[in-house]
Amino acid sequence: MPEKTSQTAGTIIPTRPTEWPTIILAFVIHGGFFALTGWWQSLSPIVAIIVGGWLIAWHGSLQHEVIHGHPTGIRWLNDAIGSIPLSLWLPYPIYKDSHLEHHRDEFLTDPIEDPESSYFTKAAWEQLGATGRLLARWNTTLFGRLTIGPAVMILSFLGQEWRLIWTNEPGRRRIWAAHGIGVAAVLFWATLVCGVPLWLYLAFVYTGAAMTRLRSYAEHRYAESHEERTAIVENSHFFGLLFLYNNLHVLHHRRPGISWYRLPTVYRQNRETLVCSNGGLVYDGYWDIVRRFFLKPHDDPKHPRHS
Template sequence: MVKQGPVYLHEEQRVVIRQLSRSWLWRSELPTWLVIITVYGGWFTTLAYWKTLGLLPATLVLIGFTCWYLSVQHELIHGHPTRWPRFNQLLGLMPLAIWYPFGLYRDAHLAHHRTHLLTLPDEDPESYYFTPADWHRLPRWQQYIIHLRNTFVGRLLIAPLLDIAQLLAGMVKAFRFRQRSAIAMWLVHIALLALLLLWFRYCDFSPLWFVLAVSYPALAITKVRSFLEHRAADDPLARSVINEAALPWRLLFLNLNYHAIHHDLPGVPWYGLRTLYLRDKAAWQQRNSGFLVRGYSEWLRRFLLKAVEVTAHPGDNIRHD
């Protein structure tokens, strides 16, 4: 066995990764460039010609491009399509989804990739778990809302609202306590939002409609992807799911449904994740202890109105080192 990052790989797997990384397609990052061009071009063009398309068709198309853009931002954070982080950041600064400053998302997500701390509520900024003490301190009505959020329908309807509320509370805290780095990110974000408002005005498209009918549904769709994406488990490699989703979902989420592979090899470009998984499915499934789902419809069937037990973290059984 050969170790690469947090995961042990067979030598033959290392050979496959080396071969793929030397290919022209892998090195050129052409698939990522094509997605970036398509998303930006599609988003701005749809707004420019929404009257020709009609409000409802244009809204549906914009939801798709906005959700896709969130996947693009994730790819930019992980060093694609160039090896220059500042240039990648420029490609993801525009707040096409309205809410999240790219820098804040980047910092929180990279902290989330400290695999040995994954799901721990005090360490993982993207964890849905609470410490046992925090969970028991919550009033009953808040626990009820969390249980509702942990259903599939709740993740669609109220999870984006809870995230937005938490985000805005963080913004107020940043300005109140003069957190310079966060303030700078917010000021850049607000300035770019002002430019987008000018584009909305030029296109005669309602910003309020965009927030309610485009941005919010796009955020809700991303919650489909992250539904039970991580679980508390003693073995860090067993905490991330492998979701054998259908092609439309894989393209929209840029293969993040293969989440265990992504966490094991976060530097692999999105179009390499499925290739690696299909070459050695049994090994990947063994590595993450069989945390496997056969598409998002399985989560829908199992947890439409039933809550996933993602509340108090069972931290006594989790290694912290």
């Protein structure tokens, strides 16, 4: 069926009914954040870090859902739900633009065209130097991706953004100024009102980033056909909820408008077609990924089309 549309200021905007499971989820995540920061002293540091990391990663999954037009037909309201910077380092507007660019499937894994690619061009690989190449190879193992991976991701992103700000990329300073206000509000609440030590909050952020890196670790790999570059991780109910079933990644790329809570059912109904279309790139849960790649590279970090 064609999507219903409404016209606002000359722009046709797809409309959809309000998705209450996602609204409830947003309240759960933000309520959990307030509860954790308010009562963190009643938990051991390890438990607090695990819970905080889960909430940060879960919030990132919610942001991903919002980017794809959920949970309402009101664009500004969706963006408001996704814009609270619990992770501190990633401005929502930049994440939104880069992720939608990532969804040009014909360019998946390309280190120039795909902003979420983990591959290197030949020139970028040579510029890393011996130590950089060693770290990059370590980062292709799951152990490396979970340990140094968050630091590599965050620091490389901030370095790129600093260069854009320095060269006065249009709109970048405005985005970061607004983001800075949001970060200040989050840290004011957590550290000054609730007394959470800054090191502990940063541990929440790092752990959440590591959990997110687990999801993205084996999502894509280069193949000649772009349809075979996206994986499926089945039988993962625990992490599936954390990732809002984005582990069924082929289905998400084929139909990014499907709500997270509908993905498992739609996947089961179309499993044979989806597995055939991606060349059988299927993992039996995240333990299967751990077993295969914990200390072994997932792929050569040098992109075959740019080497």
